[in-house]
Amino acid sequence: MLPRRISNKRVSLKSNRLSSGNRPSHAFFSSSPVLQDYADTIQNLKIGNHTRVIYQGFTGKQATANAKQSIEWGTKIVGGVRPGSTGEHLGLPVLPSVRAAKEQLNPDATAIFVAANQAAAAIEEAIEAEIPLIVAVAEHVPLHDVMRIHSILSTQSKSRLVGANAxxxxxxxxxxxxxxxxxxxxxxxxxxxxxxxxxxxxxxxxxxxxxxxxxxxxxxxxxxxxxxxxxxxxxxxxxxxxxxxxxxxxxxxxxxxxxxxxxxxxxxxxxxxxxxxxxxxxxxxxxxxxxxxxxxxxxxxxxxxxxxxxxxxxxxxxxxxxxxxxxxxxxxxxxxxxxxxxxxxxxxxxxxxxxxxxxxxxxxxxxPSSAHSSVTSKRNLHITTTQAANLLEPYGITISPTTSAAPSSCFLGITVDRSARSPCIISSPTTDPSKLPHLARRFPFNWHTGPSQATILSTLSHLQLSAATPAVQSSAAALVYSLWDLYKSKEAISLTVHLSLSSSSDTLSIHDPSFTFDDAAFKSASRHPALHALRDLSAVPTAELTAESHGIVYIPLAPPAPPAPPAAPANLIGTLVNGAGLALNTLDCLCVRLPSSPPSNFLDTGGKATAATISASFSLVLSDPRVAVVFVNIFGGLTLCDMIAEGIVLAYKEVGVEVPVVVRLRGTNEELGREILEGSGLPIVPFDGFEEAVREVGRLLGEEKQDQ
Structure with missing residues (x-):
């Protein structure tokens, strides 16, 4: 019999459904009576000139500037919320709660402009007030906050969420x-x-x-x-x-x-x-x-x-x-x-x-690059095998020495099911790297209730343990419950282990733990400081630690430079981009257009880049002596083009830029940004077209004849 640690808790049919994408396309528009759920809120996305909008965090600096622009553009903003306060802001009412705003202003949507550690509470307040559309823009909202919110959203049919980090x-x-x-x-x-x-x-x-x-x-x-x-x-x-x-x-x-x-x-x-x-x-x-x-x-x-x-x-x-x-x-x-x-x-x-x-x-x-794998990500906290074993000790779980993959070796863990918007058990009857990705299966469950006995039994069946002795099945189930308790209490992203069934006894051997935790829980909400203190900073390159301190994401792409400068420049392109998606696409395009001069790095300045941030970014990019040209590619939303331009000027003064710099500026305050660069006296001609800028990079690298 399986352990009954949470067997008395039942997961509703609603919480076990997959994302709305797996429902028939006509269900959203059907007039026949159906069980309503989160998928039925899709219609709330149809905003327009009728949409009445409120702001949560209305009186904050960022929300104020944003609201002014949106009002001038034509958005029907009807007021906002500041907890515990009433009054007026931008000539519009300020109310003490979303519930009060719902009753007095009858909004169709709310824009949440609060810090990441406050975002989940703000979203939950909007759900409780049944605001039809909730838009959360904050980056670095802790993952378990998001899963908790989705466990709530999955049980209702009034509110639809866009975001977060959008x-x-x-x-x-x-x-x-x-x-x-x-x-x-x-x-x-x-x-x-x-x-x-x-x-x-x-x-x-x-x-x-x-x-x-x-x-x-x-x-x-x-x-x-x-x-x-x-x-x-x-x-x-x-x-x-x-x-x-x-x-x-x-x-x-x-x-x-x-x-x-x-x-x-x-x-x-x-x-x-x-x-x-x-x-x-x-x-x-x-x-x-x-x-x-x-x-x-x-x-x-x-x-x-x-x-x-x-x-x-x-x-x-x-x-x-x-x-x-x-x-x-x-x-x-x-x-x-x-x-x-x-x-x-x-x-x-x-x-x-x-x-x-x-x-x-x-x-x-x-x-296409063939250099892809499912190895553990390095932006979040990944702890050592010994550290993982220490976390499992309170559960009475002992990690055995690593063994070579055997026919009875299988894969088990708790991770995220992105489609179901929930945690899930992930399992595979093999740990063979060539077969694991194809045989791994996810079993989603509700974040609030945890895995049900039915979910556990389905997992055991996929692991081919259905015919194992009751003792083995009980041990495997107990392991799942323990991993889930650790996963939730420490806000993990992925906890996985390998299992081997002993041929001489009815026991499971547990080895090769791979544990990754959400760094946003610590960095945004200051949770689990002892856990995140386990991070081995000595193993992180100095350049990446420097980038972190400035809110920059910097990832070297080219092999490390040799101790001594190469005899001739390697003609790498240093990239400095705002926005992760734009940075990824910039790398892809550069590798096609200028194949002899690959990019040296991925660098996302972050959405709130300052002049100091841009100057620091130049230092990081130029720390590789093989960089022959720096390509700055900016399409600003929150990032201001004039701030980028000021940072480039500052970099020339503080860093001592000695290689050509090609700058492409588009978006917010782009005209002002160009004026700053053109009036700086620096050898920079700003471009607004991506293709023009890339052709200039190619010309500087001697690849101007490359087929564009």
């Missing part, structure tokens, strides 16, 4: 912005966008505006491990939205959301006479193996897709793939025309921007 959602047609997107790149039109990357979505909107197509609804899925709204959710909205004539997806490595979207698209094309054209871009072909690439969710777990597999899945579903979002405008014109839609009529109805945009040249798709 730019938000914006209706260009309805002049409704709930987020921090750079408004000058948007124009009313008829192309819907859903994106993991904020910066790449801005590139896409600029391209569509340049082409005169504009945008209908743009949904920021965000780059976290678990997203409140995913690709399939957005696709189901775009499918029936009369304002949307075409669709763009922007994805990256990590998770399986893109593959799930591909499955949905295949079905959509089969059941639709004249399906809306869909195009996509995928980032991360050049990602460093085993690293978290800027976004918290940009890593490939066991059995999850790489950038290559995502690209292939979407391409096989009939999606038109591009390698850079600047191509979307012209690509969409062609797709709309070939699909029999009146492009001229679409353009005439789209109020395109008057500012000038440069058209990019056609380029080849990113070269």
């Amino acid at each position: 730019p938000g959602i914006i209706s260009a047609i309805g002049k409704c912005r709930i987020g921090f997107q750079p408004l000058p790149t948007f124009s009313p039109g008829h192309v819907g966008i859903v994106a993991k990357s904020g910066t790449l979505s801005y590139e896409a909107t600029a391209s569509l505006t340049r082409a005169g197509l504009g945008q209908s609804l743009c949904i920021g899925m965000g780059g976290d491990i678990i997203a409140g709204t995913n690709f399939v959710d957005a696709l189901r909205v775009f499918e029936t939205d009369e304002d949307t004539e075409a669709i763009i997806l922007i994805g990256e490595l990590g998770g399986t959301a893109e593959e799930e979207a591909a499955d949905w698209i295949k079905d959509y094309k089969k059941r639709t006479t004249n399906p809306k054209p869909i195009a996509a871009v995928i980032g991360g072909f050049q990602a460093a193996p085993g690293r978290v690439m800027g976004h918290a969710g940009a890593w490939t777990g066991i059995g999850e897709g790489t950038s290559e597999s995502k690209y292939r899945a979407l391409e096989n579903a009939g999606v038109t793939m591009v390698d850079h979002p600047a191509k979307f405008g012209n690509v969409m014109k062609g797709l709309l025309s070939s699909g029999g839609r009146n492009v001229q009529q679409i353009q005439n109805s789209a109020a395109s921007q008057s500012r000038g945009f440069h058209t990019s040249r056609t380029i080849s798709r990113p070269r």
Whole structure:
């Protein structure tokens, strides 16, 4: 008999469902009586000029600046919340709670502009008040906070979450912005966008505006491990939205959301006479193996897709793939025309921007990199085998010495099921690295209740332990419960072990523990300091520790430089980019266009970069003596182009930049940024087009004749 530690707790049918993407596409619009759940809130994403918006954290500096811009643009902001306070701000009412705001202001949506450690409480308050749409923009919200929120969302059918770690959602047609997107790149039109990357979505909107197509609804899925709204959710909205004539997806490595979207698209094309054209871009072909690439969710777990597999899945579903979002405008014109839609009529109805945009040249798709693996990510806390054994001691679990893989060796652990938006048991009947990714299976369960006995039995069956003795089954079940207790209490991301069944006795041998914990729980919320004190800083390169201290994500890509300078420059390209998605795509494109001069690094300045941050970034990039050119690629949302420009000027003064620097600036305050650079007297000519800037990098490296 299995241990009954939580056997008295039943998991509801609702909590065991997979994400809304696995439900029939017609369920959302069915008028027949069905059991309501989170999937039924998808319609709340249809914002527009009717949408009444409040802010949580309304009187804060960031929220105030954002609200002013959004109001000027036309967003119907009706007030905000400051806990325990009443009054007026920006001429609008300030109320002490979301409940009070719901009763007095009747909002359709709330924009949550609070710190990461306060985000979960703010989201929960909005759920309790039954606000239809909740938009959370904060980065570094602890993973277990998010899973707790989704365990609540899964039991209701009133509130829909966008984010966290997302730019938000914006209706260009309805002049409704709930987020921090750079408004000058948007124009009313008829192309819907859903994106993991904020910066790449801005590139896409600029391209569509340049082409005169504009945008209908743009949904920021965000780059976290678990997203409140995913690709399939957005696709189901775009499918029936009369304002949307075409669709763009922007994805990256990590998770399986893109593959799930591909499955949905295949079905959509089969059941639709004249399906809306869909195009996509995928980032991360050049990602460093085993690293978290800027976004918290940009890593490939066991059995999850790489950038290559995502690209292939979407391409096989009939999606038109591009390698850079600047191509979307012209690509969409062609797709709309070939699909029999009146492009001229679409353009005439789209109020395109008057500012000038440069058209990019056609380029080849990113070269896939084979350097991918599911090894443990290095942005979160990964502890040693000895440290893991110490954590298991209170549970009476002993770690045995590592053994070679045997026929009875299997894989077991607790990790994240991104599709189910919950924790899950992960198991495989083998630990063979060549078979593990294909045989691993996830068994999701509710974060509040933990795994049920039925879930445990399904896991044991997949491990091929159903025929084992009751003692072995009981031991395996007890191990699951212990791992879950440790997983939840210490806020882990993944806890896995290998199991071997002794042939001479009914005992399980436990070995090879691999434990990873969420660093956001410590860095954002100051939880588990003793656990995170186990981190071995001596094993972290000095450059990466320096980057961390400045809020920068810096990951070297090229092999380490030799102790002595090489005889000749290696012609590497140092990259400095704002936004993880844009940084990934920049690396992919550089590797195709300038194959003889690969990028030396991934560097994301972070969303709140300052002049000092940019100066520090230059120091990091130039610490590699093989860097021959620095390419600064900025498309600003929260990041201000004038701040970037000031940082570049500061770097020349403090760092002593001796290699050519190519700067591409677009987005918020871009004109001011160019003025700062042009008036600095520095040998820098700022570009606003990506292709122009890359051609200049190639010219400086002697690759100007390379096929673009």
